[in-house]
Amino acid sequence: MKRLFLAASLAALTVVNPAYATDIITMSDTERDVFRAEVRAYLMENPEVLLEAIAVLEDRQANEEASNDTTLLLENAGEIYEDGFSYVGGNPDGDITIVEFSDYRCPYCKRAHPEVEELVAADGNIRLIYKEFPILGPESLTTAKFAMATLMVSGPEAYEKVSSGLMDLRGAPSSDALIKLAKANNLDVDAVMGKMDSPEVMQAIQANRALGQRLKISGTPTFIMGEQIIRGYLPLKNMRAIVAEARKE
Known part of the structure; x- marks a missing residue:
């Protein structure tokens, strides 16, 4: 559950500022600190975003598992x-x-x-x-x-x-x-x-x-x-x- 929560938190980051999604790797330490502060403030004010992100991740994982199972069934029919x-x-x-x-x-x-x-x-x-x-x-x-x-x-x-x-x-x-x-x-x-x-x-x-x-x-x-x-x-x-x-x- 902790891993899922962390993954959902990362997914929620783009809600705060989508432009950061592609730039986060190239940020300086100072820029990252500012970004983290913005994210924390946003999530504290809008905690429902995490629940929405978790639901999306669970659906995505279920679809991936179903797709993998279909492949396994075909390969071993x-x-x-x-x-x-x-x-x-x-x-x-x-x-x-x-x-x-x-x-x-x-x-x-x-x-x-x-x-x-x-x-x-x-x-x-x-x-x-x-x-x-x-x-x-x-x-x-x-x-x-x-x-x-x-x-x-x-x-x-x-x-x-x-x-x-x-x-x-x-x-x-x-x-x-x-x-x-x-x-x-x-x-x-x-x-x-x-x-x-x-x-x-x-x-x-x-x-x-x-x-x-x-x-x-x-x-x-x-x-x-x-x-x-x-x-x-x-x-x-x-x-x-x-x-x-x-x-x-």
């Missing part, structure tokens, strides 16, 4: 939407694609999961892609490997059930807990558990991590909706609003 290994659900031919980078040990991902499911089910025209993105330690990695192994061994329908089960899991993802979840969903337990540490599973997770780094994703959940990267939890009503806006574009 193939790996985002067609990586060949991530779960794809909802309507495969939907007019809107939502991509979620998720971690089963993340409380906000657990909170978002049923809302994303409700959004996709109620809409009927959304393509949903899940990216396994374990960033919260060894237990996160264990659950991500189990989910990816399920997808590779048993397919998307089994993955969808297991993914929901992992989101609902409250205790540690011990071997016993994972075996119990596999049995509850009629999976080939030995095949899934044996696949968890395979090169294919680890390569998929590492690819997601590398993609997240390129997209400047450092937390979960993170959503890609239309041309936006939305970092953090979103309530269902906000997701619906973004989907509706994306359809207008």
Whole structure:
């Protein structure tokens, strides 16, 4: 906030005397002292100028971030939407694609999961892609490997059930807990558990991590909706609003 305030103060200087904006570097020490005194007096009399300048800077930064995100999405589109290994659900031919980078040990991902499911089910025209993105330690990695192994061994329908089960899991993802979840969903337990540490599973997770780094994703959940990267939890009503806006574009 301090940095933003200083930047806004500099932006406000030109309000005092625009001619100084191009000459300040060439001013003498005496001229700078006079200029600073004028600026201080003006800002003390018109403090609202700083608030206006801060608002302008915030808008400018938001626009720059949005522009940067659009570029990142274009540069990485193939790996985002067609990586060949991530779960794809909802309507495969939907007019809107939502991509979620998720971690089963993340409380906000657990909170978002049923809302994303409700959004996709109620809409009927959304393509949903899940990216396994374990960033919260060894237990996160264990659950991500189990989910990816399920997808590779048993397919998307089994993955969808297991993914929901992992989101609902409250205790540690011990071997016993994972075996119990596999049995509850009629999976080939030995095949899934044996696949968890395979090169294919680890390569998929590492690819997601590398993609997240390129997209400047450092937390979960993170959503890609239309041309936006939305970092953090979103309530269902906000997701619906973004989907509706994306359809207008």
